[in-house]
Amino acid sequence: MADVKITWLGHAAFLLEAEKKLLIDPFISGNPKAPCTPVALDPDIIAVTHGHRDHLGDTIEIGARTGCRIISIHEVANYIKSKGVFAEGMNKGGTMEVEGVALTMTQALHSSSIDASGFSFDGGSPAGFLIGIGGHSFYHAGDTGVFGDMQLIGELYKPEIALLPIGDRFTMGIKEAVKAVELIQPKIVVPMHYNTFDVIKQDPEEFRKAVEAKVDTKVIIMEPGESIKF
Numbered sequence: 001m002a003d004v005k006i007t008w009l010g011h012a013a014f015l016l017e018a019e020k021k022l023l024i025d026p027f028i029s030g031n032p033k034a035p036c037t038p039v040a041l042d043p044d045i046i047a048v049t050h051g052h053r054d055h056l057g058d059t060i061e062i063g064a065r066t067g068c069r070i071i072s073i074h075e076v077a078n079y080i081k082s083k084g085v086f087a088e089g090m091n092k093g094g095t096m097e098v099e100g101v102a103l104t105m106t107q108a109l110h111s112s113s114i115d116a117s118g119f120s121f122d123g124g125s126p127a128g129f130l131i132g133i134g135g136h137s138f139y140h141a142g143d144t145g146v147f148g149d150m151q152l153i154g155e156l157y158k159p160e161i162a163l164l165p166i167g168d169r170f171t172m173g174i175k176e177a178v179k180a181v182e183l184i185q186p187k188i189v190v191p192m193h194y195n196t197f198d199v200i201k202q203d204p205e206e207f208r209k210a211v212e213a214k215v216d217t218k219v220i221i222m223e224p225g226e227s228i229k230f
Contacts, residue, residue, distance in 0.1 A: 001135030010224035018134030027057030035225030048072035049142030051114035051123035075124030102132035108144035150183040165193035167200030
């Protein structure tokens with residue numbers, strides 16, 4: 001096993017670094033919490049959970065500049081390719097090994113229109129990712145509400161760290177995210193997709209207290225730009 005460095009770039013954007021660098025949902029431009037600019041990022045792989053502007057983000061710009069592998073659901077990959085940048089599509093339940101990183105696509109309860117296309121492309125459906133990197137397992141839930149099959153995700157893949165939205169309105173709020181932790185049973189949970197904008201304002205300390213009152217999972221509250229090693 002190798003150390004995995006996890007950096008939160010604000011909102012739902014994370015950089016996971018081990019032998020390879022995996023960037024997830026790189027919403028940097030237009031993100032008031034982003035700690036860097038897109039040109040500072042040089043990933044080997046980008047994984048995109050769905051087509052909304054605050055998740056597809058700067059994927060096309062970064063992909064064009066770096067030539068990195070881009071993975072998303074089939075329809076979002078088709079849109080990215082229409083912009084002259086190569087992307088690889090997959091679908092829920094499937095697994096791809098990309099540069100030694102395993103990506104398994106999971107369900108997410110949300111929507112997935114491609115804002116940047118003027119809604120002229122089908123965005124498919126939203127997803128999450130189970131990620132195997134550095135000998136460790138991570139679950140990035142994407143934008144989602146809680147759903148009962150999160151228990152299956154926990155049983156099948158046993159993610160050590162879960163990255164879960166808590167912002168409410170467009171995703172789970174705190175109450176639902178606590179139930180998601182109970183279903184998944186990760187060792188660590190990191191809240192995301194909150195406080196970027198006023199409409200998703202939440203207190204992560206409230207989430208921490210609620211989780212730790214229910215299960216043994218450790219809650220790590222990160223600041224944008226902060227890194228932890230696992």
